[in-house]
Amino acid sequence: MPGDETEIKIFAGSSSINFAEKMCKYLGTELGKSQAIKFSEGNTFVKILEKVRDKDVYIVQTIGLNPNDDFMELLFWIDAFKRSSAASVTAIIPYFSYAKGDKKDEPRVSIRARVCADCLEITGVDRIVTMDLHSPQIQGFFKKPVDHLYGFPILCEYIKSKNIENTVVVSPDAGFAKNARKIATILKAPVAIGDKIRTDHNEKAQVLEIIGDVKGKNAIIVDDFTISCGTLIDTARALKENGAEKIYACVTHALLREKGLKALEESDIEELIVTDTVENPMVSGHPKIKVVSVAPLFAEAVKIIHNRESLSRLFDNI
Structure with a gap:
């Protein structure tokens, strides 16, 4: 019957199998049976291995390290569920990579996020x-409902557990300053902002100066994602030049590869705190990285949605 937690049907795309399993463990349910195959020429094939007729189903697929493959697979899953007469299909996308393409800020470019939403x-x-x-x-x-969850309350709980004294929360640029202030409120700390410029699409930005008092303080750099650690490392360098003591960094989505991890190891950053929205085997177990799971938060959101209740209680402390 709708709303019965035992009837929650969670399925995993190939980019989020571990994440979906954590959600199922939290909910006390089994992961739905399915199969995804990538053929030698690059084509993707998906198949549901159990009946979903008249079921409310939840497909978990992050759009992360291989965004084009991940996104196409997600579309195929949605189509397969619809063609199998599922009552509804909710896409659980822990990290939506193409959210970066949100505007036409130069001539003759695509608004990629809008294209993804339409698809x-x-x-x-x-x-x-x-x-x-x-x-x-x-x-x-989107014309359909979009539930936007926040990772920073969970990240802040871990930071609090470290008992770091005399802290300052640092946004790498003005664009993230509003979120940085929310984090600073939770941590009861002041805010500083980096003055950053980006001149092209090479994923490198330059931090020119730090606005705010950081001398003698332990800094926590906050951002939504990192690909190369470049911005975090440049911000950390500027903080050191301005007299900061220990430096930590905190992001929700970690898309680091070998080059970025090597740069992190050689940087002034003591520890990088991330979530598990992206299943990144290069991050797990790294001595400078702490991974905090947000799968229980997504599982709680699914339970609330499935029971036809309001998600507002998930935002009570934000």
Whole structure:
């Protein structure tokens, strides 16, 4: 019957198997049976291995380290569920990579996030649940409901457990300053802001100066994602030049590869705190990285949605 927690049907795309299993463990349910195959020429094939007729189903697929493959697979899953007569299909997208492409800020470019939103809706998705969109206004690209969860309360709980004294929360740029202030409020700390410029699409930005008092303080750099650690490392360097003591960094989505990890190891950053929205084997177990799971938060959101209740209680402390 709808609303019965034992009837929650969670399925995993190939980019989020571990994450979906954590959600199922939290909910006390079994992961749905399914199969995804990538053929030698690059084509993706998906198949549901159990009946879903008249079921409310939840497909978990982050759009992360291989965004094009991840996204196409998600579309195929939605189509398969719809063609199998599922009552509704909710896409759980812990990290929505194309959220970075939210505007036409130069001539002759695509608004990639809008294209993705159109594709998801045309394929038949009924609802989206995601976390820490790079551009929150992307929710407005959808006609279907989009539930936007926040990772920073969970990250802040871990930071609090470290008992770091005399802290300052640092945003790498003005664009993330609003979120930095929310984090600073939770941590009861002041805020500083980096003055950052980006001149092209090479994923490198330059931090020119730090606005705010950081001398003698332990700094916590906060951002929504990192690909190369470049911005975090440049900010850390500027903080050291301005007299900061120990430096930590905290981001929701970690898309680091070998080059970024090597740069992190050689940097002034004591520890990088991330969530598990992206299943990144290069991050797990790294001595300078702490991974905090947000799967229970997504599981709680699914339970609330499935029981036809309000998600507002998940935002009581934000």
